Amino acid sequence: MTCRFVYSGAFREMAVDITLLFKASVKTVKTRNKAIGIGFDSTKDEIFKRSRTKSGFSQRAKEVITNITKLKDFLLQHRKDYISAGSLISSDLTRMTDGERDQIDQDAQIFMRTCSEAIKQLRSEVEKQAAPAQIKEHRGAVLDLVETYLRGVCKVYSEQRAIRVKRMVDKKRLSRLTPERPSRAEKTLEVEPTEEKTREESSEKSSSEVQGSSVSLWEEGRVEDELSPEEIQMFEQENQRLVSEMSSLVDEVRQIEGKVVEISRLQEIFAEKVLQQESEIDNIHQLVVGATENVKEGNEDIREAIKNNAGFRVWILFFLVMCSFSLLFLDWYDS
Amino acid sequence: MAASVREKQTVALRRMLNFNTPPLKNTAAEPVWKVLIYDRFGQDIISPLLSVKELRDMGITLHLLLHSDRDPIPDVPAIYFLMPTEENIDRICQDLRNQLYESYYLNFISAISRSKLEDIASAALAANVVSQVTKVFDQYLNFITLEDDMFILCHQNKELISYHAINRADLQDTDMEAIMDSIVDSLFCFFVTLGAVPIIRCPRGNAAEMVAVKLDKKLRENLRDARNSLFTGDSMSAGQFSFQRPLFVLADRNMDMATPLHHSWTYQALIHDVLDFHLNRVVMEEGASSEPSPGGARPKKKSKKSYDLTAADKFWQKHKGSPFPEVAESVQEELDSYRAQEDEVKRLKSIMGLEGEDEGAISMLSDNTAKLTSAVSSLPELLEKKRLIDLHTNVATAVLDHIKSRKLDVYFEYEEKLLSKSTLDKSLLDIITDPDAGTPEDKMRLFLIYYITAQQAPSESDLEQYRKALLDAGCDLSPLNYIKQWKAFTKMANPANYGNSGVKPMGLFSRVMNTGSQFVMEGVKNLVLKQHNLPVTRILDNLMEMKSHPETDDYRYFDPKMLRGSESSVPRNKNPFQEAIVFVVGGGNYIEYQNLVDYTKSKPGRKIVYGCSELFSAAQFMKQLSQLGQK
Numbered sequence: 001m002t003c004r005f006v007y008s009g010a011f012r013e014m015a016v017d018i019t020l021l022f023k024a025s026v027k028t029v030k031t032r033n034k035a036i037g038i039g040f041d042s043t044k045d046e047i048f049k050r051s052r053t054k055s056g057f058s059q060r061a062k063e064v065i066t067n068i069t070k071l072k073d074f075l076l077q078h079r080k081d082y083i084s085a086g087s088l089i090s091s092d093l094t095r096m097t098d099g100e101r102d103q104i105d106q107d108a109q110i111f112m113r114t115c116s117e118a119i120k121q122l123r124s125e126v127e128k129q130a131a132p133a134q135i136k137e138h139r140g141a142v143l144d145l146v147e148t149y150l151r152g153v154c155k156v157y158s159e160q161r162a163i164r165v166k167r168m169v170d171k172k173r174l175s176r177l178t179p180e181r182p183s184r185a186e187k188t189l190e191v192e193p194t195e196e197k198t199r200e201e202s203s204e205k206s207s208s209e210v211q212g213s214s215v216s217l218w219e220e221g222r223v224e225d226e227l228s229p230e231e232i233q234m235f236e237q238e239n240q241r242l243v244s245e246m247s248s249l250v251d252e253v254r255q256i257e258g259k260v261v262e263i264s265r266l267q268e269i270f271a272e273k274v275l276q277q278e279s280e281i282d283n284i285h286q287l288v289v290g291a292t293e294n295v296k297e298g299n300e301d302i303r304e305a306i307k308n309n310a311g312f313r314v315w316i317l318f319f320l321v322m323c324s325f326s327l328l329f330l331d332w333y334d335s
Numbered sequence: 336m337a338a339s340v341r342e343k344q345t346v347a348l349r350r351m352l353n354f355n356t357p358p359l360k361n362t363a364a365e366p367v368w369k370v371l372i373y374d375r376f377g378q379d380i381i382s383p384l385l386s387v388k389e390l391r392d393m394g395i396t397l398h399l400l401l402h403s404d405r406d407p408i409p410d411v412p413a414i415y416f417l418m419p420t421e422e423n424i425d426r427i428c429q430d431l432r433n434q435l436y437e438s439y440y441l442n443f444i445s446a447i448s449r450s451k452l453e454d455i456a457s458a459a460l461a462a463n464v465v466s467q468v469t470k471v472f473d474q475y476l477n478f479i480t481l482e483d484d485m486f487i488l489c490h491q492n493k494e495l496i497s498y499h500a501i502n503r504a505d506l507q508d509t510d511m512e513a514i515m516d517s518i519v520d521s522l523f524c525f526f527v528t529l530g531a532v533p534i535i536r537c538p539r540g541n542a543a544e545m546v547a548v549k550l551d552k553k554l555r556e557n558l559r560d561a562r563n564s565l566f567t568g569d570s571m572s573a574g575q576f577s578f579q580r581p582l583f584v585l586a587d588r589n590m591d592m593a594t595p596l597h598h599s600w601t602y603q604a605l606i607h608d609v610l611d612f613h614l615n616r617v618v619m620e621e622g623a624s625s626e627p628s629p630g631g632a633r634p635k636k637k638s639k640k641s642y643d644l645t646a647a648d649k650f651w652q653k654h655k656g657s658p659f660p661e662v663a664e665s666v667q668e669e670l671d672s673y674r675a676q677e678d679e680v681k682r683l684k685s686i687m688g689l690e691g692e693d694e695g696a697i698s699m700l701s702d703n704t705a706k707l708t709s710a711v712s713s714l715p716e717l718l719e720k721k722r723l724i725d726l727h728t729n730v731a732t733a734v735l736d737h738i739k740s741r742k743l744d745v746y747f748e749y750e751e752k753l754l755s756k757s758t759l760d761k762s763l764l765d766i767i768t769d770p771d772a773g774t775p776e777d778k779m780r781l782f783l784i785y786y787i788t789a790q791q792a793p794s795e796s797d798l799e800q801y802r803k804a805l806l807d808a809g810c811d812l813s814p815l816n817y818i819k820q821w822k823a824f825t826k827m828a829n830p831a832n833y834g835n836s837g838v839k840p841m842g843l844f845s846r847v848m849n850t851g852s853q854f855v856m857e858g859v860k861n862l863v864l865k866q867h868n869l870p871v872t873r874i875l876d877n878l879m880e881m882k883s884h885p886e887t888d889d890y891r892y893f894d895p896k897m898l899r900g901s902e903s904s905v906p907r908n909k910n911p912f913q914e915a916i917v918f919v920v921g922g923g924n925y926i927e928y929q930n931l932v933d934y935t936k937s938k939p940g941r942k943i944v945y946g947c948s949e950l951f952s953a954a955q956f957m958k959q960l961s962q963l964g965q966k
Binding site: 021022058069142 | 350355365366368370391394396397399406408446447449452453455459465469471472473474476
C-alpha cells in the first residue's frame, strides 16, 4: 500500500476548471460548422447592445461604491495620525492638531451624507421605473449591498471618533485640580453614556465646551476648562503672596549689596592707615633698636660704675679700716 | 480530515460563489453583485449549508430556479449551479440565445460529458456570446451534507435510488446499472471533496458489493490518470499529515430492517419521525393544538410555518441527540436563563435613570457604562436566543402532542425490549388491540419489528391471530408479505443481535419533578436510554478495530491505490482505523446516525461520518415496503 506524505497549508481546489475544454469544444464546433457551411451572425450588434446597457443604474451604483472606497482609503490613511496621542516627545510631523482632526471629521460626515443621499435617490428611481419584478428586486438588493458597505465604512469612522472623544474626556478628568463635585457629576454623566446616538451629540457638546475654555496654564495645545469664582480668588491670593515674597527677597538682596560696598570702602581706608603705620612703626623700631643699644651700653657703664664703685668702696673700706687701725695704733702707742 | 465534510463543501460553495477565486477575509471589501441560478439539485445542496442572509452577504442579489421565467438583467454576472442533464443544458442554451446576463459562470454539480459541452458551445457560437461564457467548472459536489458528519445522496428524485427501486422484483439489469452509476457518481464526488482515497470494505452478495466494485474501479481509473487526477499529491487535505486513510464501510439496508421501523426517543429522530422534516427544515402548522375546535365552529385557518434547524443553533447542536424529556427540561432552563438576562438588562435601564441623584454614581459610572455597553451589544444575541427558544418550544410542543396522542413512549419501550430480547411484560396482542395506542401504522411497525426480531417465525395460528387483530386496527398487511420474503431470503440464522439495552422507566420521583416544568409530561414515562449498538454500529466497530467476528470476516477488501486489484479479502493494514465513513445503500435514518454519534463519543479520537442513499422516515419506508409487498 502506498502512503502519501503530504503537508499543505491551503484548502485544495476541488473543482475542475474545464474552461479550456469548453474553448476547445467551441473551436471544434466552429470547424465543424465551417465544414458543414453554416454562416454566423455579424458581431456588430453585440457590441452595440453592450455599450447601450452599460450606462444607467449599475454605472451609478458603481460610482457610489468607488466614492465610498475613496472615503475608506482616506480614513485609513490618516487613521494613525488621528488616533495617536499628542505626546510632547513625538515629532511635529506626525502629530495632528485638533483643528485638523475636526476638519477630517466634518469632511467625512459630509461625504457620508452625500453617499447615503445618492443611495436613497437611486432607490426612489428604481421604485419609479417600470421594470420587471426581478430587475427591481435585483436593484434593490444591489442598493442594500452598497448601503451595508457604507455602514461598514461609517463604523470605521465612528470608532476613530469614539477613541478621540474618550481620550479628550479622560484628559479633562485628569487635568482637573480640585476633587470632583456633585455639580460636575451631572455634566460628566451626560457626557459619558455610550449609546451610539447620544455619543455623537455629546461629543459635539463636549468639543464646544472645550473650545470655550479660558485659562491655559500649559502650552497652547492643551485645553483648560472654566474656573469657578472661588478658584479665581484663590489664585489671586496666591499670586499676591508670591509677589510679596519675591519683592522682599529683592529688597534684602539690595541691602546686602550696599553693605558689601561699604565694607569694601572701609577696607580700603584700613589698608591705607595700616600702610601709614608701617612707616612709623619702622621708625619706632629703629629708635627702639637704638634705645636698646643705649640701654645696653648704659648697663655696661653701670656695671662698670658699680664695679668701680665696688672697687672704690672696697678701697675706701680698706682705708677706713686702716685708718681706724692706725688710730687704734696710735692710740695705743700713745698710751 | 481536520475540517468536516460540511465545512469543505461550504468552502467549495463559497469559492464557487466568489467566481471560483478564494474569498478574501477582508470584511470591508467592495461589494460585487451577482445572480445565482440553480436547479432543484443545486438548491438542495446549497440550502442546508448557506442561508439566504449568507448568500446576500456574498453579493448574491437574486437566486432563481433554472426552469422559472427569468427576466433579462443586463450587466450582471450570473453563476449557474446545476446538474448536467439534457433539460438543464437546453435551458442554458436558451438563456445564452436570449442573452439574459452579462457573463456566465457555469458550474456543474458532477462532471459534464464532452458532447453536452459541445452543445453549449454551439449555442454560444450561434448567439455569438462565446466571450460571455467566462468560466466552466466541474464542482464535484453531488451530495447533500446535512450535518458535520452526515450526508445523503439526493433529495430530489430519490425514488430512483430508493430501497424500493433497488429491491423490487421486476428490476432490470440496465435499471440496476443506472442506479449504481448514480450512486457511485455521488460517492466519487464525496471522496473528491473529502480529498482522501479510502479503503473500501463491503459485505458479499448484495447491492453494497456492486457499489463497492464500481467505486473501486472509478477511483482506480482516476488515480491512474496522472494528468487529471483529482487526488494529486500537492493539493491534498488541509494542514496535516495524512498517514491514515479513512475506512469506507458499505452496508446494505437488508442487513437491518428493524431500525428504520423503530420508534425513536431522541429529539432529532423524533422530529424526523413525527413532523415534516427535510434538509434541516421543519414545516409545521402554526397554532396546531390538540384541543378539538368547539362543535360547529369553523376550525381556525392554520398557517404553515417552517423553521430551520441549523448548525448555528447551539441548543439544537447540543440536544439533537438527547432523549426527549431531557430536551424538555433544557428548553425550560434556557427560558429561565433568558428571562434572568432580560431582567438584568431592564435593571440597568432603571439604574441609568437615577443619574444626578446618586452621589456615588460617579464611581459606579464606568462600571455602569461598561455594563450598558455589554447589554446593548448583547441585545441582538438575546433576541436571537429568544427566537430559538420559541422555535424549540413550538417544535417540542408539537412533538409532545404527537407522543401523547399516539402513546409513542409505550411503543418505544416495547420495541426496545423486543430488540434486546428481554422479557416482555405486555403481550403484543394487547398493544395491537388497544384502540387508542397509536395509529395503525405504529401498530404495523411494532408487529414488523416483532416479526423481524423473533428467533423463529411465530406459528401459523399466532400469525392468524395477529393478522386479524391488525386488520381490525385498520393496518395494511402488504409490508408483512415482503418481510416474510425478505426473512426467507436472507436466511438469518442469527438474526441481527441488537445488543443489550435496558429501558428503565424512571419512577414517580422524576414525574413529580417534571410536573413543575412547562411541559406537563403526565403519563409520558421518562425513559432512560441505555447505550446499545445497532447492527451497523457493531459492524463498524469490528472493522475499525480489526476485530475478528463471523459477521465481518468475509467482507471484501478494496484498496484503489494498490497497483493490482486483488480479490482477496485479507486486509493488508493491521492497524485500527481512526476515521471511517459508513454508507448504507438503500436508505438510512436518524436513529442509526444517532447511534453512530454515541459510539463515536465513547471512543475518543475517532471520526465517523454517516451517509445513506436516501433518508426516509418510518412512514415512507412502510410505504415502500407495502409497494414491494403488493407485487
